[in-house]
Amino acid sequence: MHYLAEDPWPATFVLSVVAVGSWISLRATQQGKYLIIGVVATGLIGLAWLIEFVWVTDAERVEAVTYDVVQAVREINPPRGLDDETVDERPTRTSNAQAFERLFSHLTPDAQFDAAGFAVPGAFARAVVKSQLENTTFEFIKMSKVQVQVGEQSRTARARFIVHAGGTTERGGTSLNFLTDGAGSEWEFGLRETEKGTWKIDRITPVRLPGGSPIFR
Numbered sequence: 001m002h003y004l005a006e007d008p009w010p011a012t013f014v015l016s017v018v019a020v021g022s023w024i025s026l027r028a029t030q031q032g033k034y035l036i037i038g039v040v041a042t043g044l045i046g047l048a049w050l051i052e053f054v055w056v057t058d059a060e061r062v063e064a065v066t067y068d069v070v071q072a073v074r075e076i077n078p079p080r081g082l083d084d085e086t087v088d089e090r091p092t093r094t095s096n097a098q099a100f101e102r103l104f105s106h107l108t109p110d111a112q113f114d115a116a117g118f119a120v121p122g123a124f125a126r127a128v129v130k131s132q133l134e135n136t137t138f139e140f141i142k143m144s145k146v147q148v149q150v151g152e153q154s155r156t157a158r159a160r161f162i163v164h165a166g167g168t169t170e171r172g173g174t175s176l177n178f179l180t181d182g183a184g185s186e187w188e189f190g191l192r193e194t195e196k197g198t199w200k201i202d203r204i205t206p207v208r209l210p211g212g213s214p215i216f217r
Helices: 002-006 009-029 032-054 058-076 097-104 122-133
Strands: 107-115 118-120 136-151 156-171 174-179 185-195 198-208
Touching (some): 058 198, 097 122, 107 122
Parallel strands (some): 107 198
Antiparallel strands (some): 107 118, 136 156, 156 174, 185 198
């Protein structure tokens, strides 16, 4: 049942083959048993998708947290439109406080930022994350190849994914453009279940950062 809720497509494919074969056999032979098989197979397909819709798995919850964090990062400094600035006046950057609040709501109080073998814990980790993001504008940020592993007994999880992004970052009064290469950057979140059905991030690890990345500049 758990695997059916994760991915109903394999069961749907098999049952569809059975259902189609049954309807074809019914048409050719007029035997009632094929009608029963076809109806049952069709009903099971519907049941499989009902389970997938109703039953939210731990992996799906972890993936939802991961996507929401990346979306919050994108909204901290949304890109400005052409009408938001004038030629003679440089616009003042104002970070989206609600996006930061949304981002940090997914972190445990002791969440750490782990990079290059050095772990920055708790409040310091939040300060590092905020300092890196509050002066960075993402023109685009896309996440792909999300891989989630959940420990059923430990109630911990890992989410690893690839990010392709481009934008500008301000460092020391200088605006710098950045763009990830074709391989993108690779990240991993460590998560734990803080209460039933609620997963929070307790570790952020940049696994691989391409050259030109704004992180740690």
